[in-house]
Amino acid sequence: xxxxxxxxxxxxxxxxxxxxxxxxxxxxxxxxxxxxxxxxxxxxxxxxxxxxxxxxxxxxxxxxxxxxxxxxxxxxxxxxxxxxxxxxxxxxxxxxxxxxxxxxxxxxxxxxxxxxxxxxxxxxxxxxxxxxxxxxxxxxxxxxxxxxxxxxxxxxxxxxxxxxxxxxxxxxxxxxxxxxxxxxxxxxxxxxxxxxxxxxxxxxxxxxxxxxxxxxxxxxxxxxxxxxxxxxxxxxxxxxxxxxxxxxxxxxxxxx
Amino acid sequence: xxxxxxxxxxxxxxxxxxxxxxxxxxxxxxxxxxxxxxxxxxxxxxxxxxxxxxxxxxxxxxxxxxxxxxxxxxxxxxxxxxxxxxxxxxxxxxxxxxxxxxxxxxxxxxxxxxxxxxxxxxxxxxxxxxxxxxxxxxxxxxxxxxxxxxxxxxxxxxxxxxxxxxxxxxxxxxxxxxxxxxxxxxxxxxxxxxxxxxxxxxxxxxxxxxxxxxxxxxxxxxxxxxxxxxxxxxxxxxxxxxxxxxxxxxxxxxxxxxxx
Numbered sequence: 001x002x003x004x005x006x007x008x009x010x011x012x013x014x015x016x017x018x019x020x021x022x023x024x025x026x027x028x029x030x031x032x033x034x035x036x037x038x039x040x041x042x043x044x045x046x047x048x049x050x051x052x053x054x055x056x057x058x059x060x061x062x063x064x065x066x067x068x069x070x071x072x073x074x075x076x077x078x079x080x081x082x083x084x085x086x087x088x089x090x091x092x093x094x095x096x097x098x099x100x101x102x103x104x105x106x107x108x109x110x111x112x113x114x115x116x117x118x119x120x121x122x123x124x125x126x127x128x129x130x131x132x133x134x135x136x137x138x139x140x141x142x143x144x145x146x147x148x149x150x151x152x153x154x155x156x157x158x159x160x161x162x163x164x165x166x167x168x169x170x171x172x173x174x175x176x177x178x179x180x181x182x183x184x185x186x187x188x189x190x191x192x193x194x195x196x197x198x199x200x201x202x203x204x205x206x207x208x209x210x211x212x213x214x215x216x217x218x219x220x221x222x223x224x225x226x227x228x229x230x231x232x233x234x235x236x237x238x239x240x241x242x243x244x245x246x247x248x249x250x251x252x253x254x255x256x
Numbered sequence: 257x258x259x260x261x262x263x264x265x266x267x268x269x270x271x272x273x274x275x276x277x278x279x280x281x282x283x284x285x286x287x288x289x290x291x292x293x294x295x296x297x298x299x300x301x302x303x304x305x306x307x308x309x310x311x312x313x314x315x316x317x318x319x320x321x322x323x324x325x326x327x328x329x330x331x332x333x334x335x336x337x338x339x340x341x342x343x344x345x346x347x348x349x350x351x352x353x354x355x356x357x358x359x360x361x362x363x364x365x366x367x368x369x370x371x372x373x374x375x376x377x378x379x380x381x382x383x384x385x386x387x388x389x390x391x392x393x394x395x396x397x398x399x400x401x402x403x404x405x406x407x408x409x410x411x412x413x414x415x416x417x418x419x420x421x422x423x424x425x426x427x428x429x430x431x432x433x434x435x436x437x438x439x440x441x442x443x444x445x446x447x448x449x450x451x452x453x454x455x456x457x458x459x460x461x462x463x464x465x466x467x468x469x470x471x472x473x474x475x476x477x478x479x480x481x482x483x484x485x486x487x488x489x490x491x492x493x494x495x496x497x498x499x500x501x502x503x504x505x506x507x508x509x510x511x512x513x514x515x516x
Contacts, residue, residue, distance in 0.1 A: 013356030113473030117295030215371030234363030
């Protein structure tokens, strides 16, 4: 019974979702809103299938996913490395920390013109913008995580005669892993947004360019298909990451 | 915390020393080498460009356009998020039924909806307001729902004992109880709204600060471009600061006190 109840709720939630899609279909069929603006889910679905069957949509999806993942990995590496370097030293924290906190709320897309001035309308530019924009959650999480390590653990490290690298790998990183993973989840969301924005601006092949062109040509079914695909991408990547997160943090739940 | 406050002056000086030194270094390096570039400018030229743009009113106009769209979208999206958040937070059955749908729609990047808004509204403020509204719904909705879940159970028992109806319960008990946390939601949503507004302007919409910075970059005015970049940062930072100060003065009494 207790095992069944969450499953039943999930099923009911799915039912509500299906009802909402049916409602969308009814509204579209009733032509309350012109069909140019609101295609039914059937049309969007047909467009999605047609795109995949003709093979035209796969490379676009792949291009966006790769751009997002590469940029995100770049941002994660940079963020964790810089965050660890600053987090390890109290001196760096007092001198550089406030500057970083000030830079963080800057809208990442605002640096796009600067990136274009340096790299032109290229793939490198998009990667650079994602790398810079998605960096902050990881950097600050690592920095705070390293600063918040239980001091007694550092004493243990000293007693064991661990090297500096040993302290980072064996103590500081595992202990700030929950913060870092939360930051990486946030960073992935930002990476997807910046990948799409970057594609729209540079015209590189990808889902962002595809939906913008569909909108300019009033191909509403293609447009909605692309938006659904992007939504799915956001949903699945977040789900995958929380799966990894719960796997990696199992030791922590057990310790409680 | 108290230790940091005692050294407040010193901490502020330590915070600015690194960026100040870097700026001086950049200025010196560019002056001494006579370096000319289409992508960066020495800090002094950025400052001059900033003063010029402030003086001729172009920054003020662009800021006005951006903030109008940001706050317009925030008002619509925030209201929707508030209402839906209150309903879902107060009625547990609805909350569970709609959870799947909400968690499916929420990860759609707001920017992905921009082409739809572009197709429907064309260029202009309405396009931007629509995208900002979509983005602003979620922080308000999620935090409102969470705030209601965190209401003291005794308050709800009082409501039940007084036999308050749904409307009276919401307006006399729930809203006053969650007000401080609603303000936090408002602050977060404001940050999101400004970021999304600037993003929409950079990507497609030819108004506001985002468009101004794109044009400055394209017309090879790195000084103006960097001045606008700093200005955008200041606007976001200033809004956050003002809202945080308001929050403290309005709800300072309700802030969770430091627990041992």
